[in-house]
Every structure is written in structure tokens, then in C-alpha cells.
Amino acid sequence: xxxxxxxxxxxxxxxxxxxxxxxxxxxxxxxxxxxxxxxxxxxxxxxxxxxxxxxxxxxxxxxxxxxxxxxxxxxxxxxxxxxxxxxxxxxxxxxxxxxxxxxxxxxxxxxxxxxxxxxxxxxxxxxxxxxxxxxxxxxxxxxxxxxxxxxxxxx
Amino acid sequence: xxxxxxxxxxxxxxxxxxxxxxxxxxxxxxxxxxxxxxxxxxxxxxxxxxxxxxxxxxxxxxxxxxxxxxxxxxxxxxxxxxxxxxxxxxxxxxxxxxxxxxxxxxxxxxxxxxxxxxxxxxxxxxxxxxxxxxxxxxxxxxxxxxxxxxxxxxx
Numbered sequence: 001x002x003x004x005x006x007x008x009x010x011x012x013x014x015x016x017x018x019x020x021x022x023x024x025x026x027x028x029x030x031x032x033x034x035x036x037x038x039x040x041x042x043x044x045x046x047x048x049x050x051x052x053x054x055x056x057x058x059x060x061x062x063x064x065x066x067x068x069x070x071x072x073x074x075x076x077x078x079x080x081x082x083x084x085x086x087x088x089x090x091x092x093x094x095x096x097x098x099x100x101x102x103x104x105x106x107x108x109x110x111x112x113x114x115x116x117x118x119x120x121x122x123x124x125x126x127x128x129x130x131x132x133x134x135x136x137x138x139x140x141x142x143x144x145x146x147x148x149x150x151x152x153x154x155x
Numbered sequence: 156x157x158x159x160x161x162x163x164x165x166x167x168x169x170x171x172x173x174x175x176x177x178x179x180x181x182x183x184x185x186x187x188x189x190x191x192x193x194x195x196x197x198x199x200x201x202x203x204x205x206x207x208x209x210x211x212x213x214x215x216x217x218x219x220x221x222x223x224x225x226x227x228x229x230x231x232x233x234x235x236x237x238x239x240x241x242x243x244x245x246x247x248x249x250x251x252x253x254x255x256x257x258x259x260x261x262x263x264x265x266x267x268x269x270x271x272x273x274x275x276x277x278x279x280x281x282x283x284x285x286x287x288x289x290x291x292x293x294x295x296x297x298x299x300x301x302x303x304x305x306x307x308x309x310x
Contacts, residue, residue: 021300023223024299024303059163128298129169133193136288140284142172144279144285145179
């Protein structure tokens with residue numbers, strides 16, 4: 001057995017606090033989005049599409065951007081299509097697959113929900129932090145994202 | 156419409172980095188636990204039980220500790236029961252429901268997997284941070300957890 005290099009008590013507290021906070025926070029934000037008939041995953045799709053040129057993204061890009069498998073994304077887009085929030089469009093001039101496009105209803109929903117969701121993110125996360133803590137969170141998690149992206153692309 | 160109080164660019168980068176890092180990290184840790192036939196959720200159940208007196212917890216306590224609904228936990232415990240990792244036991248001297256208990260196989264699995272999992276948590280998270288950053292993460296997320304627990308218990 002290799003040396004496990006057990007976490008120090010503080011490292012363990014930090015790691016467990018990260019896990020618990022993320023779970024409670026996702027749960028709370030999900031609850032507050034439910035009022036609008038959305039999940040946190042739905043909201044993230046709407047954000048990604050609304051920030052893209054012509055409100056459209058290739059399914060493969062959207063899967064990468066939201067860190068999920070193509071098949072899981074496909075199920076989610078089907079649900080959102082049934083709700084009228086997005087539409088699928090085949091790509092005419094290349095064969096690299098399908099686009100997801102924000103519908104008018106999806107865009108209106110996004111504009112209506114975004115201020116409420118941002119207020120939730122402030123109340124339950126951002127406004128609890130000092131500016132220095134915000135800077136540390138950005139630095140730490142950007143580093144983690146880069147590390148994990150490097151790992152994935154190395155495969 | 157109320158003033159949305161949009162996030163500053165840095166607040167937005169911090170929040171998005173938190174979300175992306177958590178998703179990539181969960182995905183990576185899940186992948187590395189799959190070698191042992193476990194998910195990150197399974198592992199968390201094993202940790203909670205292995206740290207409890209007599210390796211047992213009331214289902215309601217386990218649901219609270221892992222921040223999930225009773226029904227979702229019940230499905231998960233059924234799967235883990237089928238794998239021989241945990242057992243359900245009825246409480247003899249009170250009627251407050253069922254216990255989940257670690258089996259011998261569950262305990263052996265925990266001892267075998269824990270060093271590997273801790274090494275993963277080090278590689279992909281803890282060892283990327285300075286001691287000061289670890290302290291900030293603990294402080295920030297403990298505050299978020301307390302805020303959200305207060306909110307839930309106030310209902």
C-alpha cells in the first residue's frame with residue numbers, strides 16, 4: 001500500500017466544507033429556480049446559449065462548456081425543447097452535428113430569471129465573502145479547473 | 156423588477172470557477188473511484204458510517220449528513236445493500252426508523268479505497284493550494300454551510 005498522505009485536520013475540514021457547501025448551495029439555488037420551472041442545470045444551459053453568437057452552440061461545445069457527457073446533455077436538451085426553451089437545429093454547411101438554439105421563450109425566460117438567480121447567488125455565496133476571499137476563490141478554483149482540463153486533454 | 160445587483164466581473168469569475176471546478180473535480184473523483192466499483196456518493200456514505208459508533212447511523216441522520224432526501228438516500232442504500240457494503244437494521248428499542256450499518260465487506264472496502272481516494276483529493280485539489288488558501292477555503296465554505304443550515308432550520 002502506498003503512503004496515503006492523510007489530510008491534515010485543517011485540509012480535511014476545508015475539503016469537507018467545500019463538499020457540504022457545494023451540495024447545500026446547489027440544493028438551495030435549485031429550489032429557488034424551481035419557482036420558474038428551471039433546474040440549476042437548465043439555467044446553466046440558458047446562460048451558455050444566451051452568451052453565444054446568435055444564441056446558438058454546437059451540442060459538443062455545450063457539453064464541454066457544461067462539463068457533461070453528450071448523452072446526458074441530449075436528454076436535458078430534449079426536456080428543455082419540450083418546455084419550448086431551446087430548439088435543435090441541424091447544421092447545414094457541415095456535418096459536425098447539431099446545434100442547440102435559444103428560442104424567444106428561452107431568451108425571455110433568461111431575462112426574467114437572471115436577476116432573481118443573481119440575487120440568490122449573492123445572498124447565499126458572494127455577499128458572505130470579503131473581496132479578498134472572492135479573489136482567493138477565483139484563484140484557487142481557476143487553478144483547479146486548469147489542472148483538470150490539462151489532465152483531460154492529456155488523455 | 157428589483158435591482159439585480161449584477162456580479163462584478165471578479166465575482167462572476169469566482170462563482171463560475173467554483174461551479175466548473177466542482178463539476179470537473181466530482182467527475183474526476185468519481186472516475187477514480189469507479190475502479191473500486193464505487194461512486195463519490197457511495198464513498199461519502201462509507202465515510203459517514205465508518206466514523207460513527209458501531210459503524211451505524213439512523214437513516215434520517217445519514218440523509219442530513221450527506222444532504223440528500225430520505226427517498227434518494229433509500230435508493231442509494233438499496234444499491235449498496237445489493238453490493239454487500241451496507242445492511243439495513245430495524246431499531247429494536249425505539250420506533251424512529253431504520254439504521255444503515257457498515258458490513259465487514261463495507262469496512263474492508265473503505266480501508267482499501269480510502270488511501271487511494273485521499274491521494275486523488277490531494278492530487279486534484281489540496282496539493283494545488285497554499286496553506287493560506289486552504290485556510291481561506293475552510294473559512295469561506297464553513298460560513299456558507301452555516302448560513303444555509305440556519306436558513307433551513309428557520310423554516
